Amino acid sequence: MELMELTALELGAAIKKGEVSVPEATRAALNRVSEANPENNAFITVTAEAAMARAEELQKGVKDASAPLYGVPMALKDNICTKGVKTSCASKILGDFAPVYDATLVEKLEQGGNVLLGKLNMDEFAMGSTSETSYYGPVKNPWATDHVPGGSSGGAAAAVAAGECWYAVGSDTGGSIRQPASYCGVTGMKPTYGTVSRYGLIAYASSLDQMGPLARTAADCAAVLDAVTGKDKRDGTSLGGTYGSLLAALDGKVKGMKIGIPDDCFGDGLDAEVSQAVLAVAEVLRARGAQVEHFALPVMEYVVPTYYIIAAAEASSNLSRFDGVKYGWRAEGYEDLTDLYNKTRTEGFGAEVKRRILLGTFVLSTGYYDAYYKKALQVKAVIKKAYDEAFSNYDLILTPVAPTTAPRLGESLSDPLKMYLSDIYTVPLNLAGLPGLSMPCGLDQNGMPIGAQLIGPALGEQKVLNAAHAFQMDTDFHKMAPKGGTAQ
Amino acid sequence: MKITEEMVDYVSILSRLKLPEEEKAKMTGELEQIVSYMDVLARLDTSEIEPMSHVFPVRNVFRADEVVPSYSRAELLKNAPVPDKEAFLVPKTVE
Numbered sequence: 001m002e003l004m005e006l007t008a009l010e011l012g013a014a015i016k017k018g019e020v021s022v023p024e025a026t027r028a029a030l031n032r033v034s035e036a037n038p039e040n041n042a043f044i045t046v047t048a049e050a051a052m053a054r055a056e057e058l059q060k061g062v063k064d065a066s067a068p069l070y071g072v073p074m075a076l077k078d079n080i081c082t083k084g085v086k087t088s089c090a091s092k093i094l095g096d097f098a099p100v101y102d103a104t105l106v107e108k109l110e111q112g113g114n115v116l117l118g119k120l121n122m123d124e125f126a127m128g129s130t131s132e133t134s135y136y137g138p139v140k141n142p143w144a145t146d147h148v149p150g151g152s153s154g155g156a157a158a159a160v161a162a163g164e165c166w167y168a169v170g171s172d173t174g175g176s177i178r179q180p181a182s183y184c185g186v187t188g189m190k191p192t193y194g195t196v197s198r199y200g201l202i203a204y205a206s207s208l209d210q211m212g213p214l215a216r217t218a219a220d221c222a223a224v225l226d227a228v229t230g231k232d233k234r235d236g237t238s239l240g241g242t243y244g245s246l247l248a249a250l251d252g253k254v255k256g257m258k259i260g261i262p263d264d265c266f267g268d269g270l271d272a273e274v275s276q277a278v279l280a281v282a283e284v285l286r287a288r289g290a291q292v293e294h295f296a297l298p299v300m301e302y303v304v305p306t307y308y309i310i311a312a313a314e315a316s317s318n319l320s321r322f323d324g325v326k327y328g329w330r331a332e333g334y335e336d337l338t339d340l341y342n343k344t345r346t347e348g349f350g351a352e353v354k355r356r357i358l359l360g361t362f363v364l365s366t367g368y369y370d371a372y373y374k375k376a377l378q379v380k381a382v383i384k385k386a387y388d389e390a391f392s393n394y395d396l397i398l399t400p401v402a403p404t405t406a407p408r409l410g411e412s413l414s415d416p417l418k419m420y421l422s423d424i425y426t427v428p429l430n431l432a433g434l435p436g437l438s439m440p441c442g443l444d445q446n447g448m449p450i451g452a453q454l455i456g457p458a459l460g461e462q463k464v465l466n467a468a469h470a471f472q473m474d475t476d477f478h479k480m481a482p483k484g485g486t487a488q
Numbered sequence: 489m490k491i492t493e494e495m496v497d498y499v500s501i502l503s504r505l506k507l508p509e510e511e512k513a514k515m516t517g518e519l520e521q522i523v524s525y526m527d528v529l530a531r532l533d534t535s536e537i538e539p540m541s542h543v544f545p546v547r548n549v550f551r552a553d554e555v556v557p558s559y560s561r562a563e564l565l566k567n568a569p570v571p572d573k574e575a576f577l578v579p580k581t582v583e
Contacts (some may be wrong), residue, residue, distance in 0.1 A: 100563045193543060207542065236549035237542070305526040316503065323504070325576050330569035337581045342506040354505055359519060361499040362491075375529050377539030382532065384543055417521050433543035458544065 003028045004163035005481070008072050008220040009247075011166055015062060015071040022062070022071035026055035026115050029073040033117060033164045039484070040140045040149070042159040044078050045086050046118040054115050061113070068223050068247065069167075070113035077153050077170045078119040079126055080211065081200035082106055085116075089202050090134035091124045093322045093348030095329035103200020104232045105169065105211055112227040117165055120155030124350045125319065126176055126204045128152050129419050130412045133352045138409060141184060143448055143482040147406040150180030156214045157184035161482055167215035167224055171201055173208045174307050175401070175426025178438035181214050182401035182451025185440040185480055187468065188214040189221045192459050193433035194239035196225075197232030205314035206237075208307075208430040217478055218439065218468035222246040225461065242459050249462055252470040255289030257463070260394035262297035265425055271404045277442030277450040278400045284474050285398075285467060295393070299386045300424060302379050307427035308420055309363050309376035315353075316360030322348065355416060380431050387432045391457035396467055399425050401438045401451035425453060435461050439468050440477040449480070489527055491520035 003025060006014065014020045030048050037043050051073065058071050065071070076082065079089045081099035083106075088094045102110075109116075123133045131139040131154025139154040141147040142162040149158040153170030157180035160168050170177045172190035181188025190212045198209055213224035226247050231240025261282060266275055282292045324330035324344030331343035349357070363372035390397060403422055412419045429436040434455055441452040456464040472478050496516045500507060507515060565571040570578075 095569070097567050100559045100567075194546070233551060237546060239544070239546070302529060302532060305529050308522070309526060309529075320504075324569060325578055327567035328569065334579065337579050338504070340579060341504040345504050346506050349505075351511075354507070355515060355518060355522075357503050357505065358496065358499050358515065359522060361503045362495070362519070362523070365499060365502065371530070372523075372526060374539050375534060377541060378534035378537040379529055379532060380543075381537050381540035382534065384540060416518055417525055420522070431543075 004032055006166070007216045008069055008166035009223055012069045012072050016065065018062070022055040022059045022115065023052060025071065026051050026073050029117055029165055036142070036162045036164050039145060040142050040158045040162055041137050042121055042139055042155040042162065042164060043075065043118045044088055044090065044121050044136050044155070047085060047116055051115050051117050058113055058115065065113055067112040067227065069227065071115065072166050073115040073117050074167045074169070075117045075120050075156070075159055075165045076106070076168065077122050077156050079122060079171055079202045080106065080169065081202065082116070082119065085119065087119065087202070088136070089125045090122045090136055091349065091353070092135045093328050093344065097327050101200065104197040104234060105228045106200065108228045120153070120159055120168060122155055123152035123352070125353050126152040126171055126173055127315070127352050127356055129175070129179060129422055130407070131155060131180070132409065132413055133350050135350065140409070141406050142484060143185060143406070144486050145484070146486045147408055147448065148183065148412065150183035150406060152176040153214065154180045157181050157186055157188065160184070160186045160214050160216065163481070167213055167220055169211055169224070170214055171209055171211045172430065173204050174311060174430050175423050177212050177214060178426050178436055178451070178453060179402050179423070181438040183406035183449065185449030185482065186214055186216060187218055187221055187437065187439045187478060188212065189225065189437040189464070190429065190435065191225060191229065191461055192435045194237050195229045195242060195461070197230070197235040197238045199232055199234040203318040205311040206318065207314060208311060217472055218437065218465050219247065219250055221437065222250050222465045243462060246461055246465055250465055250469050252466060252473050254285050254467050254470045257290045257395045257467065258393065259285060259290050259292045259396045259398055260390055261292065261294045261398050262390070263294050264297045264300040265399040269403050270400060273444045274400050274404060274450050278398065278452045281441050281452045281471060282398055284471055288470050288474065293394070295390065297386060297390060299383045299428070303383060303428040303431065304421055304424055306376045306379045306383065307423070307431055308359070309372050310380065310431070312356045312360035313364050313373050314360070316357045316364065319353070319357055324348070352416070383428055384432045387428065387434060395463050397455040399453045399455065401425060401453045405444045405446070405448040405450055429455060433458055435464050437464050437468050439471065440480065442477060443480070489520070489523045491516055491523055
């Protein structure tokens, strides 16, 4: 049995049956991390000692364990607070910050018996689409190390793809789980806004941020979501009592399901190979009894500007807490308090973070607020309404995740606007609060993974996961593994 | 929308950022390109539409006002770049 090739649920079952011990699985993962990390830079921090100690402790309780992912080693994006473990947001400004508390999600995972292997690399403060803006160096795509893994949860996607862990948790503000999952050939899901408590997730844009799983299959994602969703009194926007076990109800039944394909998502700028592979997903689901129809979603040209105005505005406010006083790093050679703030923030933040802070401050400033920020909130209502109308006709919507497969390293950062535009298919879900899943559905001619996105109505996680599960029952794209090296 | 270096200076002051000259020139150009692209929103008539801040009807989440222990000061100060035993230290701000 090749341990690292199992799905998270298969490993959980093997642990329960006693075919493999938690320490054996943890050791295997840590070995793989030491091998792969010098290549792909997916981890910022590896907590090897604590992981082995935790594994030994969990092994004692295997007999009484009931959680399906009990004992399964995993890793967390480095913007999720872990008590006593460095949490950097991949930024210089946080230095060696070690939170004094765990995120609610971390507590819930611990109750389910997880083993934490470490913290994963990302774009600085989750701002970016390539995982190249990290202070700790860029993440490389395990499928071809001269390509980016996507972002901002690039470390999470790369770690799962390279077999360094069985699942990871990332965050998604405008596509940061789904797009790297697509570029790295893994399955990732952003649930409905409010289903996972944001307490302990270091905020980028609070009205859009949501955490979710990256794993090998839709079933693994369902199991992780079962463990981490729920009302939390420490997050006023969290929702409660929304659905039962997603995993238990996962049957892959799509018969009679109505799937809409928005033609506005298959027009100019979409790579032909990506388009073809995504449309082929509809055929697989149709063969299982789903009805597929094309429809118009005439809001796509507005989604990127609306997203970047709102996200930047919230970021400029959220990131004001990083001042070189309370935690993290402080610049040297300042003259007074204002100079301390200026120097720390100017030297402590990278270019992309500064760009978004300035943009956000601009759209909120006197004279421009109405034309940009207020306007974006109004257009957000228009976008939400367009999706509400679509879901009055369809159970699910199928689109690409990104217009192309993973670009080469260094190709994207020189033109920020072009990079923003590549987020077109993922950002509307954050604006409308909807659940979306990215799953592998093919390879392009260079051997790089292509992803398809399934979108559900608010709290429609079960439908999304069922359709993805159905697709994965009939196809093997999710079983493809990177061979490494550079692109063909 | 034209973005000038004076505008970048102004939002930099509000943001507590102080960009070096060459970085500022580059940022001004990039912001102009991005903001000009955002002007596409002006094409849409939204005069009758309420701005939407939260997508779901979750309002006024209350909790009881109970006293609970706060985190240990010593633990919190461990993360500060320049603390003493009981406070964050900063340059003198009031004469």
